[in-house]
Amino acid sequence: MTKNQPITLFYSPQTRATGARVLLEELNVPYELHVLNMKAGEQRQPAYLAINPLGKVPAVRVGSSLVTEQAAIYLYLADLFAEAGLAPAFDDPDRGAYVRWLFIAGSCFEPAVVDRYLKREPASLNDTPYASYESLIDMLENALTPGPYLLGERFSAADLLWGIALHWTTMFGLVEARPAFQAYMKRLNNRASIQKVSAEDAAMVAEHEAAVQQSLKAG
Ligand SMILES: N[C@@H](CCC(=O)N[C@@H](CS)C(=O)NCC(=O)O)C(=O)O
Numbered sequence: 001m002t003k004n005q006p007i008t009l010f011y012s013p014q015t016r017a018t019g020a021r022v023l024l025e026e027l028n029v030p031y032e033l034h035v036l037n038m039k040a041g042e043q044r045q046p047a048y049l050a051i052n053p054l055g056k057v058p059a060v061r062v063g064s065s066l067v068t069e070q071a072a073i074y075l076y077l078a079d080l081f082a083e084a085g086l087a088p089a090f091d092d093p094d095r096g097a098y099v100r101w102l103f104i105a106g107s108c109f110e111p112a113v114v115d116r117y118l119k120r121e122p123a124s125l126n127d128t129p130y131a132s133y134e135s136l137i138d139m140l141e142n143a144l145t146p147g148p149y150l151l152g153e154r155f156s157a158a159d160l161l162w163g164i165a166l167h168w169t170t171m172f173g174l175v176e177a178r179p180a181f182q183a184y185m186k187r188l189n190n191r192a193s194i195q196k197v198s199a200e201d202a203a204m205v206a207e208h209e210a211a212v213q214q215s216l217k218a219g
Helices: 017-027 070-080 095-117 133-143 157-171 179-189 192-218
Strands: 007-011 032-035 059-062 065-068
Touching (some): 007 017, 017 070, 017 157, 017 192, 065 070, 070 095, 070 157, 095 157, 157 179, 157 192, 179 192
Parallel strands (some): 007 032
Antiparallel strands (some): 007 059, 059 065
């Protein structure tokens, strides 16, 4: 049975893999990290391309099942460990909104943010997969008002994905830090799981940087 199989998270600190690790912490299941030093380009080496041919993290292996793409990983793990209560069940009325928000992250928010990062001219409403940045961000703000979570009073795995995505995108000025987003991020950032993983990420980033400097010195 997949559930009792070992879990390996292919990981790099301060990346989209951070959220997948936070989720594993929230699910309270044992896992092993396979850390890639992305500053040294390990994600583009054949060993990792055999795991994810796109060379992107996160990827998670549970027994013989391999899952890539952060939203797919959240969906998979939160359902696999449903007893943690982070995923509404298939017949739960909240299931639709839950799945919808997981998919909006990858299908709409990510391309919208990349377009802004690359300073692309806004395309017509029918040429993008997200209509317009404004309509998408307004939709998110409405979903978080009054909150406290995307599903109202109910906290779910989708909040981990969105809380962390907003943390990075507001920090880089790609998404405006509207009051509803600030309150949401503050709520999420108070969670022990996020604080633990963030602290360990900072230490790991410093180690990776030092390793790269060391190898440059060694020539
Ligand atoms: N579509 C992927 C994107 C993952 C992604 O962009 N990961 C970045 C880190 S935040 C990465 O692995 N970059 C390494 C590279 O492109 O070299 C997902 O949602 O999981």
